[in-house]
Amino acid sequence: MAETTTAAAPSGTTAMRRRTRPGQTLVPLLFIAIAFVLFCVFFVGPGALGLYYSFTDYRGVGSPRWVGLDNYQRLFADEQFYAVLGRTLTYTVLSVPVHVVVALGIALLLTSAATRFQTVARVIFFIPWLISPIVAGVIWRWLFGENFGLINYLFTVVNLPTQRWETDGNLSLLVLILAGTWGGTAFNMLLFIAALKNIPKSYLEAAEIDGATSSQRFFRIVLPLLRPTMFLVVLLGTLGAMKEFALVQALNGGGPGTQNMFMVQYIYRTGFERAQIGYASAVSMVLMGILVVIAIIQMRFDRREDLA
Template sequence: MSRTNTVDGLSAETSALVIKGRRARRVRRPGQRSTSFVLAPLSFIAVAVVLFALFFVWPGALGLWYSFTDYTGVGTPDFIGAENYVELAQDPDFYVVLGRTLLYTVLSVPLHFVAALGIAVLLTSTAAKGKAPARIIFFLPWLISPIVAGVIWKWLFGENFGMVNFLIELAGGTGLRWETDPTLALVLILIVSTWGGTAFNMLLFIAAIRNIPRSYLEAAQLDGAGGWQRFTRIVLPLLRPTSFMVVLLTTIGSMKEFAMVQALNGGGPGTSNMFIVQYIYRTGFERADVGYASAASMVLMVILIVIAIIQMRFDKRNDLA
């Protein structure tokens, strides 16, 4: 019998396709992997690990070492044990700036949360018009450097040359002391920080609101629930994971606020609005006491870790409940 190019009576073309498919479905031996499949993810992971170690682990370890020394920024640091931490525990100025930072955080987090959530709800509403340009306008502050934002708002709220006081006086009022009154200076810091930090949180809330099934809201509307009831009974509970993330990130960001305040009023008037990061900056660079400033930064790191753990435990307990 002569050999043919057919398989089970199939035509020559069909047989060729079947044979080609069989060859393509050959299974590799166990443990055999493509070199590129292994090297590609390892390369990406290696880059991330190197960058993390270079810009986070190494500076953190160096700061921890400096906190146990009398390093001044030049020369060789000498080990002095826990003297910096003992001095820090007895420093009343440290407690003052820490308390002021906590006060600012307590005031700043709700403002950021309400502003971001309110704008996100408006931009996802079916009744809103011009949502595309509105998103761009609200996101622009996030693209501006905190230092530039501080300078811009300083010009706007300057006591002698600011546009806000000019408009107030033009309307027959008296210009406000935005730079020399501690309370007004803190209010201005809250306004600027909320203006600059709302955009990112707004995007988080917009993404979360869009992921809520429309069927839930439509069913509640058919049952007679109003807009406020649908928001409080359906939208807010489903936004809880995003809300937790916004609160956590805003808390950490507020505790570390520096660049914008430094450009806006330098923590003034005087030191009435100096936060803990400015205290660390002035101690380390203006007083040339890097060891003491490193100890303060380590304490701040511990405080932030404790705050994050407490918030995570609280969120986990709510999930279990």
């Protein structure tokens, strides 16, 4: 009898497999194929072409001539490249913590039981995310213009000295950080709100019963549970800051002069304004390598903390 039951089991499994509809297999494969094709067309293809151009002297017209590692040798001897890279890293190091702190603070405020009109507040804070970076840059340029800006006008009203927002490199970088924080807070805020909603209230209630203060509950319960979301926000913020272009272009154009010219702007000017496609492609490959290294380091650091 047992042998009969055992023998019947495979036949039942086979029958279930035969009853599987063809669409249950074809539809997932179709979606995977579409994603794979788009990935190849918009990432692998341009990436491979850029890698090829980085070994040539291509200038946008004519046939590219193979030059080997000449572009990379020129790149690593270019002082302007190091200046641009240093300014990009400075902007990243300064802006990412500000983005995280502001987004987390707003998320805590909007998830607090004492806050009223939370839905309206979320919509208001989300509006900057819907504005194009070009438009956002123009808005902040109007606000912080030296001769026509609203901020300097308000300074004159209260008898304060006006500031050189456009001709001082450090002040121009400060305005850029403020504009980037204003435009990028909404997305990070939503991530933190979702993470805060998923924290069990029983943890906080138990800690409150045990006599933990609000700051102790935040630093010892809330913040550790937010670490995965914090890691995602820092990673995305770092990659986004290293690739910042549209906001910088609209706000100060990398100025004054080239003091606030970032990596992507340097690639744009070299490739499209100077028609040095090969050299710009080499800079792009170096930037991609830097981003990959940053992502790997952050992921290894996060994994090491998980193991700890």
